[in-house]
Amino acid sequence: MPHPEPTIRSIPLSRLELAPENVRKTPADPAAFAELKASIAAHGLLENLIVRAEDTGEDPGSGPGQAPIERCAVVAGGRRLAAMKALAEEGVLDADHPVPCRVIGAEENAGEVSLAENVVRVAMHPADQVVAFSGLSSSGVSVSAIAARFGVTERLVEQRLSLGGAAPELLDAYRAEEMDLDTLKAFTVTTDHARQMAVWEQVKEYGYGPSGWQVRRLLTEENVSAVSAVARFVGEEAYEAAGGTLTRDLFAEEDARGIWFDDPVLLNELAAEKLRAAADELKKRWKWAEAVVEADWSAIAGFGRISPEPSAPTDEEKAERERLWARHDELVNTDEDEWTDELGQEAEALEARLRSIDEAVSARAAFRPDDYDLAGCIATIGHDGALKVVEGLVRPEDMPGRTDAGETNGADPGRVDAPFAAPSDPRAKVRKETGIGIGLADDQRAVRTTIVKAYLSGDFEAAFDLTLFQFACAAFADNHMAGCLDIAFRETADRPPARANYEDFAAWSPGEAMLAELPGLSLAWMENEDEDAAFAAMRALPEAEKKALYAAAVTRSLKGQLAFEPDARPEFEATVARLDIDFAKHVRPSADMFWSRITKDRILAIARATLGPVWASARAKYKKADLARAMEEAFAADPPEGLKPRAHAAALAWTLPGFAPFDTGRVEEAGEEDPPSEEPGPDAVDGEAPDSATGDAPTDAESGPDADDTAGGDTPAGGELARAIDAMNAVPTADGSLRVIVQGFDSADALVNGEAGDIPEFLRGD
Incomplete structure (x- = not known):
């Protein structure tokens, strides 16, 4: 039966009440109700109510020639009615505020209409919210204003704005459920839409579906597509003129999609140089101007903002x-x-x-003359590869406020939006403190973990304890991990993905050879196709063979970590201390593997801490590449000519950051500069390097008798020993008493204060 044409009437708010047929009985969520109130206050009622006129004998209208009714019962729209009533009580709306209502007749089932109105609806997709919030932000609406208009938290607005850095095609894919939210977030590591889409075209064909981890990895690969914003900004001609090389796909279409810039460091240097030139011009008008190659929303959020008049x-x-x-x-x-x-x-x-x-x-719209004296701007690269200037930015120290004398600094506080504090990133903080970039950390984590695996394979007790810990957590802990023992076993890789086919990595990672050289395991029982027979054969193995098999199997699932990483597992570090691994013996830092991939200031800090301040000062003017080679020679097994035995001993005892158990990775003498997210390239400095890394520099013999004194005392080896002892003290003895291990001995077999100390086997001498 066709329904009659809807009748829309404007009815005063004071004459509306909730109908008993309204199906929504559960009280509204306070947060959602506040959001609805804010929306109505900011935008008005966007969807009319559905009402039934009470039987008064009057026309349910208030238009020309219509007698106003006494009351109308709201069949659908109870939350909206309650929100408007609350706004009227607060004085935001008039008591007789006109409300658009659809009036239904007696022939329509009011309860069915109410149910349909509440059930047949679809909530706004997060992707649509991203687009809406981004559009408001682009038009100059502040985060706080957006949050107030929609009744949501500023944190939610910030999250949606950061997702606004994703290409529109990616938001469409998210709407279509072709990717999850974590994957969409991964694309925001860059603001370059072309790079985002290139990665999406690659991962969307994966049979098991794309993941955020894959996307982040691919977006940080070395080569840069010529269609990316930074490549278009610099241009092929300027890049090649500076000595850069290009990779071209001869089978691709004759456009930029088949071209890649091979040197991202050079490309970014050229982009920064071009942006600095633009910033120098902008400084003539603004109080300050900075050049930023990639200025995403979070980079701007730390500034206050002045909008033009x-x-x-x-x-x-x-x-x-x-x-x-x-x-x-x-x-x-x-x-x-x-x-x-x-x-x-x-x-x-x-x-x-x-x-x-x-x-x-x-x-x-234009800025006031005094705005230029208060604010500055950022010169960056837009999505289209053109220069983009973000104007009207106010540094935190320049924010309008009162001075100690009670006077304002001359600016109108009402015209400046306050900055938002950037969210804390513990991993970025650790990278800054240790000077270890993302790529270098990946390599060092793999090198360290393969060595730990090799040692753990030969220690049943250590492997058993690790597994028991995880089994017990899975069985009894509230947040147990998920796999007849429901525990997952996954073999972990011995290399980071970027090094999977890197031929030289085996030379960097001696643990690979150590694992390959482990004695053969008893695996013949696995050849039985009958599982009962296979299990019986395994049970019949000698205890020593079962222990070796157990330790080797546990080893293959060990997750990699560096000691200083925020999420480093303490049981991993305690096990490394228990295994008593001499990492310094197995891994020596080379120029290409380590020294060239940290900043020059940090190299010199390590040199001062191990080889002495005189040695470091004598080489402070070296170019970075020459300094890296000098450090490789000084830290090699065979000492270079002129290096004192004591200094060389300190160098040999030094371990890579994060290798020793519980190591913080910090060097006290290091500068506070923020290391790049990837390894820095060689940096030229004043001064010429000598013909060899050590030949023309002052030798340690010339440096004075105390040149290498800083190598003594609390050496890295000593710190490792102390942490190992602390870890062992936490382990009860067989009789249940506390273990007390002291450090005051000259050798592992010596007496402590004239008595035999409780020294664990792994600390004793041969």
């Missing part, structure tokens, strides 16, 4: 807008049976012209 429309623009809006109202009120395609085209053209006028007025 809006421009008023001209008399001609006002007149045209009034005429266009009048015609717009006529078209909106056109009956459906009179609507034609021509009218639809006219409406589209009319809306386009209105937008054009608004954009022209907005483009004339």
